[in-house]
Amino acid sequence: MKIGYGVQRVYVATLLGLLGELLEAASTTDPALRAELRGFPEGTVIGLSVLGGPAPLRVRKVGDRLVRLERDDPAVCDLELVFKHVTHAFLVLTFQEGTARAYARSRLVLHGDPALAMRFVRCLNRLEGVVLPRFVARRALKSLPRLPWTEKVAVAARVYGRVAAQALRFAPEGAR
Amino acid sequence: MSTSFFEFYCPVKVVAGFKALEHLPFELRTLGVRRPLLVTDRGVREAGLCAPVEEALESAGLPAPPIFDAVPPDSSTRVVAEAARVYRERGCDGLLAVGGGSVIDTSKAVNVLVSEGGDDIRAYSGTSVLTGRLRPLFVLPTTSGTGSEVTNVLVLVDADAGVKLPFVSQFLLPDVAVLDPRMTLRLPPQLTAATAMDAMTHAIEAFICLSKNPLSDAYATAAIRRIADHLLPVLRTPSDAQGRLELSLAATMAGIAFSNSMVGLVHALGHSVGAVARVPHGVCMNVLLPFALEFNLPARREAIGELLLPLGGPDVYARTPAERRAETTIARLRALRDELHAHTGLPRTLGETRQVRRDQLPEIARLSVDDGALLMNPLDVDVDQALTLLERAF
Numbered sequence: 347m348k349i350g351y352g353v354q355r356v357y358v359a360t361l362l363g364l365l366g367e368l369l370e371a372a373s374t375t376d377p378a379l380r381a382e383l384r385g386f387p388e389g390t391v392i393g394l395s396v397l398g399g400p401a402p403l404r405v406r407k408v409g410d411r412l413v414r415l416e417r418d419d420p421a422v423c424d425l426e427l428v429f430k431h432v433t434h435a436f437l438v439l440t441f442q443e444g445t446a447r448a449y450a451r452s453r454l455v456l457h458g459d460p461a462l463a464m465r466f467v468r469c470l471n472r473l474e475g476v477v478l479p480r481f482v483a484r485r486a487l488k489s490l491p492r493l494p495w496t497e498k499v500a501v502a503a504r505v506y507g508r509v510a511a512q513a514l515r516f517a518p519e520g521a522r
Numbered sequence: 523m524s525t526s527f528f529e530f531y532c533p534v535k536v537v538a539g540f541k542a543l544e545h546l547p548f549e550l551r552t553l554g555v556r557r558p559l560l561v562t563d564r565g566v567r568e569a570g571l572c573a574p575v576e577e578a579l580e581s582a583g584l585p586a587p588p589i590f591d592a593v594p595p596d597s598s599t600r601v602v603a604e605a606a607r608v609y610r611e612r613g614c615d616g617l618l619a620v621g622g623g624s625v626i627d628t629s630k631a632v633n634v635l636v637s638e639g640g641d642d643i644r645a646y647s648g649t650s651v652l653t654g655r656l657r658p659l660f661v662l663p664t665t666s667g668t669g670s671e672v673t674n675v676l677v678l679v680d681a682d683a684g685v686k687l688p689f690v691s692q693f694l695l696p697d698v699a700v701l702d703p704r705m706t707l708r709l710p711p712q713l714t715a716a717t718a719m720d721a722m723t724h725a726i727e728a729f730i731c732l733s734k735n736p737l738s739d740a741y742a743t744a745a746i747r748r749i750a751d752h753l754l755p756v757l758r759t760p761s762d763a764q765g766r767l768e769l770s771l772a773a774t775m776a777g778i779a780f781s782n783s784m785v786g787l788v789h790a791l792g793h794s795v796g797a798v799a800r801v802p803h804g805v806c807m808n809v810l811l812p813f814a815l816e817f818n819l820p821a822r823r824e825a826i827g828e829l830l831l832p833l834g835g836p837d838v839y840a841r842t843p844a845e846r847r848a849e850t851t852i853a854r855l856r857a858l859r860d861e862l863h864a865h866t867g868l869p870r871t872l873g874e875t876r877q878v879r880r881d882q883l884p885e886i887a888r889l890s891v892d893d894g895a896l897l898m899n900p901l902d903v904d905v906d907q908a909l910t911l912l913e914r915a916f
Contacts, residue, residue, distance in 0.1 A: 385892075443525065446897050450732035450784070451527040456649040460688055460894025463649075467897060488821075489902045 354436040359400035361439040364509075365473075366403045366414040371508035372473050373412040376501050378491075379472050380410045385465050391415065392466055393423035396435045402426075425458035425466060441478065441486040445470055476501045528735030530782045531692060534672045536774060538701035539767060543574055546618075546660065547582030549698045553658040555616035559609045560587040561629045562620040566664050567591045571705055572620055575662060588612040593621065597628040598681040602643045606635040616658040619696075620705075622717075623668035623803070626661055627676040630694045633659050644680060644687060652691040659696040664705045666769040667717025667804055669724055669777015671699035686797060688894065695781075701770040703763040711757050712866040714769070716804030718753045719862070721745060721773040722855075723788050723807035726815070726829060728779035730822045731786040731898040741779040747832035748772035750858075757865045786899035787814040791908065794889035799878040805869055808862065812855050813915045817907070821900035823848045830854070872916045883912045 372379045386407040395402030404415040404423060415421055427445075429435035434453035437443045445467050448454050456463050475483050475491035476498055483490055491498075537545045550558065562572055567589070576586050590605045609617070609632060617636075619629035631643050637656035638646065646652060661671035670676070676689045709717070725745040728738050748768045756765040791814065792806035815826055827847030831839040833854050842850050862868045872878040878886075887908035890896070896903055903911075 437525070447732060450898055451525075452529045452733075453527070457651065458648045460649060460690070460897075461892040464892050464894055464897060468891075471902070487902075488900070 349436075351432060355400060355432050358396060358432055358435045358439055362394060362400065362403040362435075365394070365439075366405060367509045367512065368473055368477060368505060369405055369412050369469070370414055371512065372476070372501075372505045373410070375504040375508050376472070376476065378501075379469055382465060382469050382472065383407060383410045383412065386462070387424075390424045390462065391421045392462075393426040395426060396429040396432050399429070399432045399435065423458070425456070425462045427454050427456055427463070427466075429454045438486075441474070441482050444474075444486040444488065446488060473505075477505055528733070528737075528782075530735060530737040531674075532672060532695070532778050532781065534696055534778075535698045536672070536701065537698060538771060538774075540703075542700050542702035543578045543662070543704065544581075546575065546578050546662075546700055547584055549660060549700070550579075550584065550616070550658075553616065553697060555658050555660075557585070557612070557614050558587050558616040558618040558658075558660065559605070559612065559614040559632075560589045560618045560620060561593060561605060561625055561632065562589065562591045563593040563595075563622075563625055564591050566621045566625070569708060571664055571708075574704055575618070575620055587618060588614065593625045593628045595624055596679050597624045597631075598679040599643050599687070600681040602628055602631040602635065602678060603641050605632045606641065609636050616660065619659065619661045620664065622663065622665040623670050626663065626668065626670040626696075627678065629659060629661070630670075630676040630696070631678055631689070633657055634689070634694075643678065647687040647689055649688075649690040651689070652693045654693065656693050658698075660698045660700065661696045662700045662702070662705055663770065663773070665709060665713065665717040666706055666766070666773040667720035669721060669773050669780065671696055671701075672774055672777040673781040675781070686793070699774060701767065701774060703767040703770065706766045706770055707761065707763060709760075709766075711760065712868055713804075714756060714760070715753065715862045715866045715868045716802060716808060717773070718749050718769055718804075719808035719811070719859075719868075720804040721769075721776040722749050723792075723811050724776035724780040724785060725749075725772075726811065727785040727788055728776070728783040729829060730815075730818060730825045730900065731784055732900060733783035733898055734825070735783055738779040738783040741775045742783075743829075743832045745772040745776035745779060746829060748775070750833050750835075753858075754861060754865070757862075784898040785895050787817060787896065787901075787903060787911075789895040790890045790893035790899070790903070791886070791912065793893050793895065794886045795872065795878060795912075797889060798882050798886050799875070801872075801875050801877045805875060808859055808868055809870065809872055809875070810911075810915055812852050812859065813911050815852050815855070817903070817911055818900050819848055819852075826851050872912065878916070880913075880916060883909055883916065887912055 390407045393404045405412040617629045619626045633656045725742040729742040749772045752765045752768040795806045830847045830851045869875045890908045
C-alpha cells in the first residue's frame with residue numbers, strides 16, 4: 347500500500363511530538379536514561395528535524411532531565427539530526443529502520459559533536475527498547491536492552507503514565 | 523525490495539606511479555595555483571622528502587614554495603592558527619601537504635581557516651559544519667596508512683581543552699593525491715607495518731560495518747589483497763619501489779572505502795587508547811583488530827568469512843569450508859600480526875606497547891562508547907563489553 351507524502355508528513359509531525367513527550371517523561375522516570383543524560387553538558391539543545399518537513403523536535407538538558415522547547419524558542423541546537431526527506435523520517439518513526447541504520451544509509455545527517463550524538467542515540471535506543479514491544483524494537487535497534495521483562499514493563503508503565511498525566515494536565519477542562 | 527541505500531563520493535584526482543611527483547606542476551596549473559604553502563613536519567624535511575617536490579616544481583618554472591614545517595605528531599588548534607597566519611602573510615593561494623596523517627589533517631584544517639576565515643578552527647568542529655568549497659589542496663603522503671589524502675575527516679587536539687576535535691565534511695576532501703614511491707621508500711620497517719595495518723583496518727571495517735556498500739566493498743577488498751600480497755615482501759626488501767607503491771595504493775583505496783562507509787569498533791577503541799595512553803594509531807589498530815572482529819562475529823560472520831578471499835587468496839578460500847572462513851580470516855590476521863612482530867617488533871598486545879597500564883582500561887572503555895565510530899558498528903557495545911575486550915587485548 348502506497349502512503350502519500352501528505353499522510354507521512356502528518357504521521358511524522360505526530361510522532362515527533364509524541365517522541366518529545368516520551369523523552370521528557372523517560373528523563374524523569376527511567377534511571378538508566380537519567381544516568382546517560384548526566385554526561386550531557388548542561389543546557390545542551392538537541393534537535394530532530396526533517397528537511398522541508400514539520401516543526402522540529404527540540405529538547406534542552408536541564409539538570410538530569412530533558413525539557414521540550416516551544417516552537418518559538420530562539421535556542422540554537424548544539425546537536426541536530428536532520429532527515430533528508432519526510433519519507434526517510436517516516437521509515438524511522440514507523441520503526442522499519444533504526445537510527446543507526448538510517449544514518450548508515452545516509453537518510454539523515456548530523457550537525458554537531460559526534461560524541462554527543464552517540465549519547466543521544468543511546469538515549470533514543472534506550473527509550474525505544476523500553477517503550478516498544480520487543481518484536482517492534484528488534485527491527486529498530488541493533489540490540490535490545492539487557493533488562494528483565496518485569497523491569498521493561500515497569501519502566502514503560504512509568505513513562506506512559508507520565509505522558510498520560512501530562513496530557514490530562516494540559517487537556518481542556520471539558521476533555522478531562 | 524530491499525530498503526538498502528548508499529551514497530558514494532570521491533572527487534579526489536589520484537595521480538599515482540612512476541615519476542608521479544613530476545605531474546604536480548601540471549596539476550597546480552590546472553587549478554590555478556601559483557604559490558602553494560608546503561606544509562610538512564621537521565622529520566619529513568630532514569629526511570629529504572621535500573627536496574624532490576621542490577625540484578619538481580622548480581624544473582617546471584614554478585618558484586620554490588614557502589614551507590611551514592612545524593607540524594607535531596599530534597597536531598593542534600594552535601599549530602593550525604600559526605600555519606594559517608604564515609599562509610596569509612606569504613600570499614599563498616593553495617596548500618601542498620607533504621607528510622603523514624598529522625600533516626595532512628593540519629593542511630585540511632589550515633585550508634578551512636584560509637577559505638572560510640577566522641583564526642579559531644574550533645568554530646568549524648563537528649559534522650557538516652562547513653558550507654562551501656575550500657582552496658585547492660594537494661596531498662603527497664609519506665606513509666601508507668591513514669588514507670587521509672582521500673577522506674572527508676580530520677582530527678585535531680584542542681590545545682586549550684586537551685581533547686580531540688573531529689571535523690567531518692565533504693569539503694575537506696583534497697583535490698589531488700600524488701602517490702609516488704619515492705615518498706615512502708625510506709619509511710622505517712615498524713612504521714611501514716603499523717601504517718599498513720591501519721590501512722588494513724580501514725578496509726576491513728569498511729567491509730563489515732553498517733554503511734558497507736558495493737562500491738566501498740570493491741575498494742576495500744582490493745586494498746586488503748594488496749596489503750596481504752605486498753607488506754611482508756616490502757619489509758624483507760624495503761627498497762622494493764613497486765611494492766611500496768602497491769601499499770600506497772592500498773592505503774588510498776582503503777581510505778576511499780572507509781570515507782564512504784565509515785569505521786567501527788576497532789577505531790572507537792583505538793581512538794581512546796591513543797587519547798589515554800598516547801599509543802600510535804597504527805599500533806592500536808594492529809593490536810585490536812582481531813579482538814574486535816571476534817566481538818562482531820555474531821552479526822557479521824558471512825562478511826568476515828568473505829575477507830578470506832583477498833586475505834588468503836583463492837586456494838585458501840576454496841579449501842576452507844564456508845562455516846569456518848570467518849574464524850580462518852581472524853586466524854590469518856593473528857598470524858600476520860605475529861609475523862610483523864617477528865620482523866619489526868610491532869606490539870601484538872596492549873601490554874607489549876609498554877604505554878598502556880591495566881588500570882587505564884576502564885577509562886579507555888568509557889571513552890570508547892562515546893566515540894562516533896561506534897554508531898556504524900554492526901553491534902552495540904556498552905562499557906562492560908568494551909572493558910572485557912580491552913582486557914583480552916592487554
